Amino acid sequence: MSAMTIAExxxxxxxxxxxxxxxxxxxxxxxxxxxxxxxxxxxxxxxKDMGAEKVFDPSLLVLVNDHFVPAKDIQAAQLSKNMRQFxxxxxxxxxxxxGRSGICHSIVPDQGLVKPGDLLVGADSHTCTYxxxxxxxxxxxxxxxxxAWALGELWFRVPSTIRVEVTGKLKxxxxxxxxxxxxxxxxxxxxxxxxxxxxxxDTIEAMNIDERITISNxxxxxxxxxxxxPSDEITLTYMKEVGVHDAQLLDADPDAHYDSVLRVDVSxxxxxxxxxxxxxNAVDVDEVVGQQLEQVxxxxxxNGRVSDFEVAWRLLQGKKVHPSTRLxxxxxxxxxxxxxxxxxxxxxxxxxxxxxxxSTCGPCIGGHMGVLAEEETGLYTTNRNFVGxxxxxxxxxxxxxxxxxxxxxxxxxxxxxxxxx
Amino acid sequence: MEGTVFRYGDNIDxxxxxxxxxxxxxxxxxxxxxxxxxxxxxxxxxxxxxxxIVAGKNxxxxxxxxxxxxxxxxxxxxxxxxxxxARIFYRNSINIGLPILxxxxxxxxxxxxxxxxxxxxxxxxxxxxQSGHWKAVAFPEGIxxxxxxxxxxxxxRARLNPVK
Ligand code: SF4
Numbered sequence: 001m002s003a004m005t006i007a008e009x010x011x012x013x014x015x016x017x018x019x020x021x022x023x024x025x026x027x028x029x030x031x032x033x034x035x036x037x038x039x040x041x042x043x044x045x046x047x048k049d050m051g052a053e054k055v056f057d058p059s060l061l062v063l064v065n066d067h068f069v070p071a072k073d074i075q076a077a078q079l080s081k082n083m084r085q086f087x088x089x090x091x092x093x094x095x096x097x098x099g100r101s102g103i104c105h106s107i108v109p110d111q112g113l114v115k116p117g118d119l120l121v122g123a124d125s126h127t128c129t130y131x132x133x134x135x136x137x138x139x140x141x142x143x144x145x146x147x148a149w150a151l152g153e154l155w156f157r158v159p160s161t162i163r164v165e166v167t168g169k170l171k172x173x174x175x176x177x178x179x180x181x182x183x184x185x186x187x188x189x190x191x192x193x194x195x196x197x198x199x200x201x202d203t204i205e206a207m208n209i210d211e212r213i214t215i216s217n218x219x220x221x222x223x224x225x226x227x228x229x230p231s232d233e234i235t236l237t238y239m240k241e242v243g244v245h246d247a248q249l250l251d252a253d254p255d256a257h258y259d260s261v262l263r264v265d266v267s268x269x270x271x272x273x274x275x276x277x278x279x280x281n282a283v284d285v286d287e288v289v290g291q292q293l294e295q296v297x298x299x300x301x302x303n304g305r306v307s308d309f310e311v312a313w314r315l316l317q318g319k320k321v322h323p324s325t326r327l328x329x330x331x332x333x334x335x336x337x338x339x340x341x342x343x344x345x346x347x348x349x350x351x352x353x354x355x356x357x358x359s360t361c362g363p364c365i366g367g368h369m370g371v372l373a374e375e376e377t378g379l380y381t382t383n384r385n386f387v388g389x390x391x392x393x394x395x396x397x398x399x400x401x402x403x404x405x406x407x408x409x410x411x412x413x414x415x416x417x418x419x420x421x
Numbered sequence: 422m423e424g425t426v427f428r429y430g431d432n433i434d435x436x437x438x439x440x441x442x443x444x445x446x447x448x449x450x451x452x453x454x455x456x457x458x459x460x461x462x463x464x465x466x467x468x469x470x471x472x473x474i475v476a477g478k479n480x481x482x483x484x485x486x487x488x489x490x491x492x493x494x495x496x497x498x499x500x501x502x503x504x505x506x507a508r509i510f511y512r513n514s515i516n517i518g519l520p521i522l523x524x525x526x527x528x529x530x531x532x533x534x535x536x537x538x539x540x541x542x543x544x545x546x547x548x549x550x551q552s553g554h555w556k557a558v559a560f561p562e563g564i565x566x567x568x569x570x571x572x573x574x575x576x577x578r579a580r581l582n583p584v585k
Binding site for chain 1 (some may be wrong): 432434436437439440441442444445447457460468478482483484485486487488506507508509512513516517522534561563564567572573574576578580581582
């Protein structure tokens with residue numbers, strides 16, 4: 001048997017093959033299929049057009065209300081209604097209703113719906129997030145999702161893998177987001193097109209699951225199919241916490257073949273900010289300090305977890321949000337929101353002048369609950385800053401981690417936390 | 422097929438192909454009037470059935486929204502030629518039957534307003550305005566099969582109801 005990368009191992013195992021090589025086209029069984037309110041309705045229509053009646057196996061389906069909820073308008077309400085009815089008809093247990101839901105990429109891992117070695121598809125581009133726990137997970141479209149519902153499998157082209165070695169101890173105020181923004185700036189937005197990023201190195205090994213989620217989440221921003229991190233003891237401990245007791249260690253074979261190797265030493269990395277309109281436009285925060293901000297958003301599937309809010313809270317507690325700036329805090333799930341309340345952070349955020357929104361994609365996709373007006377500028381901890389992504393086409397969004405976002409909300413302009421404290 | 426070129430740059434993302442504000446809709450007739458709205462306000466008025474989008478690298482990057490190729494196809498675009506495609510857009514286009522071709526040379530050799538003649542089966546592209554002739558990267562065999570059936574929905578239908 002030839003030596004394989006993590007992605008190759010997972011695809012071989014799910015297609016019943018001894019080994020696979022990049023470029024092979026195959027059908028592989030999937031362990032989970034994720035849909036959301038924004039993508040499921042079209043899939044339901046296509047599923048019916050396919051002449052399908054029952055899904056292959058209802059336990060494969062995960063359906064999450066997150067993008068336009070609580071319903072932003074009548075059409076959005078209809079999208080959720082379609083998905084709700086379908087989940088009911090098909091007997092899908094993993095259906096997440098408003099109030100018990102959250103952003104899908106936090107729901108799936110936290111509800112124990114993915115484990116190392118799994119093959120997952122989702123009709124959402126940031127499905128690559130689950131690489132954080134050693135799964136091969138990738139975004140697909142609505143027709144793909146309908147096909148996977150009907151067949152329990154889907155076509156894949158075996159991707160080649162870029163090995164990314166990240167080494168060095170991070171400085172204060174520098175975190176996973178700064179690392180991944182820096183890596184993407186090296187690769188470019190299409191640097192990993194049709195490929196998988198496999199992350200290694202002591203910096204990654206030292207990260208908790210929240211931080212690894214930030215890393216894997218943004219793999220697609222370099223065009224990658226997925227961003228995988230080998231599963232280790234940290235992964236297994238997390239898996240037990242979420243009720244998965246049969247999770248396994250998984251790594252690439254030592255002599256696996258890589259498309260290329262990218263080595264990044266992050267010991268001297270400064271806090272990073274990606275300028276509009278590409279996530280690959282990362283620069284040291286010092287290059288953009290002073291940029292006035294109308295809105296700061298801390299949340300999303302990239303940085304909406306307890307560790308992210310802890311970073312923000314440490315900097316914000318006892319301070320006030322600048323009078324000309326609005327600060328939105330978006331806990332990714334109900335459980336994360338409860339944690340913010342239990343720790344007293346929720347109150348401190350509100351006291352500082354922030355608004356805490358329900359767990360929604362809302363502002364991240366320019367949908368609702370904080371859309372930008374003409375010419376407005378924001379600093380978001382989200383993952384994309386394309387033209388019109390977050391509101392009016394002339395609005396601008398800078399991307400950063402929670403530390404830069406928190407201090408910038410206080411000053412009303414982009415600020416380097418190293419200088420402020 | 423033959424059509425007029427609409428020429429765009431690199432990294433045309435799904436947020437400009439069809440902004441999220443329209444993504445509570447998912448049918449071609451509702452999406453098509455907003456195709457490329459945030460990139461080129463006049464596109465929808467100018468485009469005619471059978472026209473061709475020619476763009477740089479990483480066309481269709483960003484979200485997984487299938488609404489993007491549906492909007493383009495619904496607006497009348499018969500084919501997209503790019504230096505490269507973002508992978509979900511590539512899948513979605515194949516799955517919904519929007520012809521796409523990867524051909525950096527044809528992209529370099531074509532300008533806004535040029536007339537192109539395309540043979541989707543062979544991947545041959547001819548520029549009738551500036552005289553140029555290229556061949557796009559061929560699709561792998563398994564994908565050809567899906568395309569020849571008319572998209573993934575037809576493929577699944579055939580698998581679910583095999584002809585006895
Ligand atoms: S938070 Fe943003 S990036 Fe994440 S799933 Fe929602 S819309 Fe997509």
